[in-house]
Amino acid sequence: MISHSSLKKVRYVFRTVLYLKYKEEQRIFSKKIDKINKDDLISYDDKKKMINNLISQEENLNLIKRFYPISCILCGTRMEDLIFLLDFSGYFCDDCSKMLRKSKSENFKSLNSLC
Numbered sequence: 001m002i003s004h005s006s007l008k009k010v011r012y013v014f015r016t017v018l019y020l021k022y023k024e025e026q027r028i029f030s031k032k033i034d035k036i037n038k039d040d041l042i043s044y045d046d047k048k049k050m051i052n053n054l055i056s057q058e059e060n061l062n063l064i065k066r067f068y069p070i071s072c073i074l075c076g077t078r079m080e081d082l083i084f085l086l087d088f089s090g091y092f093c094d095d096c097s098k099m100l101r102k103s104k105s106e107n108f109k110s111l112n113s114l115c
C-alpha cells in the first residue's frame with residue numbers, strides 16, 4: 001500500500017514535470033516575440049499581428065494551466081493538496097483557499113453594510 005506521503009511525492013513530481021513544461025512553453029513564446037521584434041525585415045503591422053497571435057496562444061496556455069491542478073495560483077506550491085474554487089476559477093492550496101474564502105466573506109459583509 002502506498003502511503004499518503006509517498007502519493008504526495010509522486011503527485012509533486014508529476015506536477016513539477018507539467019510546471020516545467022509550462023515554463024518552457026512560456027520561454028519559447030518570449031523568444032519568438034523577441035525574435036519578431038528584432039527582425040527589421042518584418043513590417044510593423046505584420047509584427048503586431050504575429051505578436052498578438054503569440055500573446056493569444058500564451059493566454060490560452062495560461063488559461064489551460066489555471067484549470068489543471070498543477071500549482072496553487074496564488075502561492076505556487078505544488079506539494080500541497082489543491083482545491084478547485086469555482087468562484088475564483090482555479091486551483092488553490094488549503095491556506096490560500098481559506099484566505100480567499102475569508103476575504104470574499106469579509107468583502108460580502110462590507111458590501112452588505114453599504115446597502
Ligand SMILES: [Zn+2]
Pocket residue numbers: 072073074075076077092093094095096097
Ligand atoms: Zn497557495
